Structures are given as C-alpha cells and as structure tokens.
Amino acid sequence: MAGINRTTLFAYARRSPFGGKLTTEQVQGVEVILDMWIALGLVDLRWLAYILATAFHETGGTMQPIREAYGKSTADTIARLDREWAKPGHGALKNVARPYWRDGWFGRGYIQLTHKENYAKAGDMLNVDLTTDPDKVMEPRIAAQILILGMVRGMFRTNRVTKQPERLADYFGTMPGDPVGARNIVNGKGDKARLIATHYRAFHDALTAASELTPQPADVKKEDAKPDDVPVAQSGSVATIGTAAAGAAITAAGGVATTAINGISNQWALAAFGLVLVLVVICGGVGLWLALTGRLTILRGKATT
Helix, strand or coil: CCCECHHHHHHHHHHCCCCCCCCHHHHHHHHHHHHHHHHCCCCCHHHHHHHHHHHHHHCCCCCCCEEHHHCCCHHHHHHHHHHHHCCHHHHHHCCCCCCHHHHCCCCEECCCECCHHHHHHHHHHHCCCCCCCHHHHHCHHHHHHHHHHHHHHCCCCECCCCCCECCHHHHCCCCCCCCCHHHHHCCCCCCCHHHHHHHHHHHHHHHHHHECCCCCCCCCCHHHHCCCEEEHHHCHHHHHHHHHHHHHHHHHHHHHHHHHHHHCCCHHHHHHHHHHHHHHHHHHHHHHHHHHCCCCEEECCCCCC
16 A cells, blocks of 8 residues: 555545544544554545545544444433433434343444444454443444444445445446445445535545655645643643743742741741642643643644644
8 A cells, every 4th residue: 555644644634524623633634544444454535535434434533432412421321312312213323123222232343333243243344342442442443443343344235126235336336436435334225324424525535645665745834633632631832831930949948938937937837838739730730741642732723624
C-alpha cells in the first residue's frame, strides 16, 4: 500500500467532512482506524474512505467508539433507551420489536454492534471474548477491527435476495464504486445513504490527495493538520509560561513570606499565615495534576484552512 501523508490527510479532512475544525479525539480516532487498516494489509482507498465515512456517521462525527444513545455507562445507556421506549409509539425505537438493551447487548463501538449473538460472532472473528465483557468493544483498537473486518467480510448484514453477506467488495469491486448502495453493508433500509456518500467523497478526496504516490498539494500547511484543542500538558507555550511563572512565583513568594513573617507579632497570626501557604501549595498541585493528566486543554482557535 502506498504511504499516506497524514499532514495532508488531516488538512483536507479538516475542511470536509469536519467542517473547518479538528479535535484531538477526531485525529486519534482516524489514526486508530488508519493504523488498523495498514496492519491488516488492505489497499483500496475507496474501502477505507467508506469505512471512515461510516464511522463518522455512526459516532456523530466524534470518531470515537460510543455507546448507543450516547450513554456514559451501561446503566446510563439502558436508562436512556428505556425512556425512549416509554414514549408513544416507542419514539425513535418504533421499529424495534423488543427492548434488547436491558441485558446489556445494546450498540457499542465505531459501528453499533448489538445483540449477544453479534458480540459472540465479532469475538470469534477477533479471537477475543466479547460476551463476558461487552464493554471491550469500546476499546478503540478492538472497535476498529470490528468496523473494518465486519465491513470487509460482511458480518453485519446478509442480502435478502442472494443470501450472501453484504461486503465492501460488492460495492467497490469495480470503478468507480457505489457509495450510496454501500449503506446496505450496515443498514438495509438505506438509512442516510446519500448523506454518508457525501462523507465518503470527502474522505476519498483527502486520502487521494494524501497518497504519497503523487506529489503533495502545495497549499497544505502543517498547522492545518493539528487539532484545535491541545492538552495543556502537551502545549509548548503553556510549558514555557508555566516554567517562567513558577520561577517568578517562587522568588516572589520567598520575599513575601520573609516580609510577612517578620511582621507577624503573635502565634495565631503565624498559624493563619502557614495555613494560607498550605492552601496555595494544594491549589497549585491540583492545577499541575489537571494539566499533566490532560484534563485541561487550551484552544488554538481555528487553524488556517
């Protein structure tokens, strides 16, 4: 397989389908899928583009494995689906025959894997036990394997007429391919087929431009490929500011502490001053922990497109 220039890929994908913005999670999600695609030795960029387009649609553009109804946990997902089921006509679940989610076999992953038999089938394909712990499907590498191999091998649906698995090769075996019909691989009702086809074209354009078999576009800048949200711990500017601020703070604190202690006239005031210093150290430690664990981010603002 020809190499993929990831700077070009993300610079183009930023424009479409990501609408001019990129998040760290979107970049990481695309890279997990791309890495797995390469590891599996697959080569047709049309297949990869449709896989990415499907993941984009199924995850609401996040490119991260999700639980059905965007639940935060098993209990939260079941509660959300139960609330929808309780609506007149079962709300968005009107075509569902029974509440399959109550035993925990609701949709998970880059593509919504549902029902225990499908978890077992995917587990056999990957040689991983997914029935004992179905939340393993939320692990990006496992989710990426299910997404890719499921669409390549036709795990998700069987054609009602031919009784054969619906596979990527059936829709992209000849040029130029059928990105609208390819929705049958996942959903036989053609749900959002034309919309997903537009995502396919955007990803295919990005992958084609990024192929190192051709000269890279001159209008691509490295900045265009970077996500707009950067974890504080990874921000060079924040590190520089933090180092300078820490040095200044230590110097200033030393001077203030010396002056303050010299001016304290009784033991109660000294104890109170000591408590203030302890609180300052604790707050600073919490802030440092948030930064180093990536719980704080900074926004670069929209990069040039």
